[in-house]
Amino acid sequence: MKRYRPALLALAAVVAAGCRHDAEPGPPPGDLIAFTVTENVARGCPGIWSVDGRGNLRWLAGDSATYPAFQHDGRLTVGFASARDVLGVPLTDVVASESGERLALGVYVLGFTWSPSRRQLLALRPDSAGKSYSLVVIDAATGRTTTVAERAGASAWLGDGASIAYVAVRDGEESLWVARADGTGARLLARSVERFAAAADGRTIAFRRTAKERFSEDLWVVDVQTGEQRQVPGAPLSDRSWGDVWVGARTLVVHDNLRGAGSREHDAILVDVDSGERSLLARDAAVLEASRDGSTLVAIREHLVGAEEDVIAVLTMRADGTDERLLAATDVQNGNIPGIPVLQPAHRELGTYKVEPASEQRCRAELTAFRTMVDKQSP
Numbered sequence: 288m289k290r291y292r293p294a295l296l297a298l299a300a301v302v303a304a305g306c307r308h309d310a311e312p313g314p315p316p317g318d319l320i321a322f323t324v325t326e327n328v329a330r331g332c333p334g335i336w337s338v339d340g341r342g343n344l345r346w347l348a349g350d351s352a353t354y355p356a357f358q359h360d361g362r363l364t365v366g367f368a369s370a371r372d373v374l375g376v377p378l379t380d381v382v383a384s385e386s387g388e389r390l391a392l393g394v395y396v397l398g399f400t401w402s403p404s405r406r407q408l409l410a411l412r413p414d415s416a417g418k419s420y421s422l423v424v425i426d427a428a429t430g431r432t433t434t435v436a437e438r439a440g441a442s443a444w445l446g447d448g449a450s451i452a453y454v455a456v457r458d459g460e461e462s463l464w465v466a467r468a469d470g471t472g473a474r475l476l477a478r479s480v481e482r483f484a485a486a487a488d489g490r491t492i493a494f495r496r497t498a499k500e501r502f503s504e505d506l507w508v509v510d511v512q513t514g515e516q517r518q519v520p521g522a523p524l525s526d527r528s529w530g531d532v533w534v535g536a537r538t539l540v541v542h543d544n545l546r547g548a549g550s551r552e553h554d555a556i557l558v559d560v561d562s563g564e565r566s567l568l569a570r571d572a573a574v575l576e577a578s579r580d581g582s583t584l585v586a587i588r589e590h591l592v593g594a595e596e597d598v599i600a601v602l603t604m605r606a607d608g609t610d611e612r613l614l615a616a617t618d619v620q621n622g623n624i625p626g627i628p629v630l631q632p633a634h635r636e637l638g639t640y641k642v643e644p645a646s647e648q649r650c651r652a653e654l655t656a657f658r659t660m661v662d663k664q665s666p
Contacts, residue, residue, distance in 0.1 A: 318340050318631070318634065319339055320614060320629065321336070321355035321631070322337075322615055322628040323335060332646060332649075333349065334347070335384070336615070337637065342614055342615075342655075344615065346639065346651075347365075347637060348384050348639065348641070351367050352365045352366070352382075352384075353366055353368060357631050357632055358401045360405060361631050362385070362635060363385070363637055364384060376395060379394055387641070390430070391410055393413070394408075395413065399411075400444065401444075403447055408424070408425045409425075409444065419456075421435075421436065421437045422435040422442050435451060437455070440461065441481075441483065445485055448468060450467055451467070454480055460478055463480040463492065464476060476509050476511065479497065480496065482530055485533070487535075487536060490510065490511050492509050492511060493507070494507050494509065495507070495531075506521065506539075506560075519563050521558070521563035521565060529553065529574075532576065533577065534577050535581055535606070538559060540555055540556065540568060540577075541558055542555055542556065542573055554570050555586065572586045574586045575587065575629075581606055583606075585601075585630045586603070587627065598657075599618060600613055600615075616660075
């Protein structure tokens with residue numbers, strides 16, 4: 288995934304940081320994964336599709352729909368590309384897919400996540416000068432926007448959603464902050480932080496800090512309540528493409544290359560944050576999300592179709608890397624993934640946005656054939 292790797296750093300950090308897991312085991316995950324299809328895969332079939340654990344494909348939203356996001360009760364929202372800001376970054380309007388209601392306008396497309404209460408969104412929005420982005424909390428019912436921080440980056444709801452963690456620039460340095468859900472009571476947690484991942488109960492945050500070795504990072508954890516920091520033992524990590532994902536209370540998935548583990552692509556690695564012990568989870572794969580009950584991981588893996596085209600395989604597996612399943616295949620567009628796959632957090636039947644295309648049956652057949660082609664190329 289070398290062609291679009293740098294462009295995905297911010298997106299991966301947002302997704303990993305924004306994934307919420309209950310402190311106690313939550314309900315089983317829904318049986319759907321939403322992902323984006325572009326014109327390169329199926330002609331006349333772009334938009335949001337879902338796939339279940341048996342590989343059944345279904346169209347959900349079309350036209351300019353991209354960047355699917357689930358609320359915590361399993362409802363789907365999608366982003367509709369509306370414009371580009373002065374920095375050339377795509378903006379999106381967040382839309383409830385079933386009702387068509389617009390919930391947020393002009394949001395920086397790499398950064399909206401739902402609160403556990405399903406009443407608020409965290410989002411990045413261009414500032415008035417167009418030079419950076421502000422972190423805002425948006426009330427989904429009223430559209431009221433509250434600014435949490437200026438010159439902000441990755442963000443996440445902590446625990447039950449009573450507080451927020453986020454990265455913001457202060458005195459020329461990116462740092463990790465925590466605040467109440469309304470943005471008040473901001474408190475510095477750690478300096479020199481670009482991205483982070485919050486643990487299930489919101490009490491511990493893992494983050495990266497640049498190591499002495501060039502182009503590598505050390506792994507750290509910080510206690511949200513006390514601010515106590517400690518470095519996780521082990522060699523620095525070199526891969527910056529994908530965010531870290533918590534699996535359980537003391538285990539983190541990172542992405543790096545283990546000698547002898549596979550190709551030169553990144554591998555998903557399990558790290559014990561207490562001992563620093565590492566073990567291979569999945570070769571040549573990027574884990575994007577863990578379900579709230581910890582039973583299911585969503586991952587992607589690159590495949591090369593033809594001479595140059597990159598294809599993304601959408602996978603699920605158990606938390607120990609077993610029972611890996613190929614569910615769907617999509618592609619990249621203009622060197623970037625338009626909307627990485629997301630797992631439905633709770634069972635809910637989904638409606639469609641507007642009218643299903645007359646070509647859906649043909650599109651489904653094309654996507655199924657595309658998946659079969661990728662499956663035949665898998666080792």
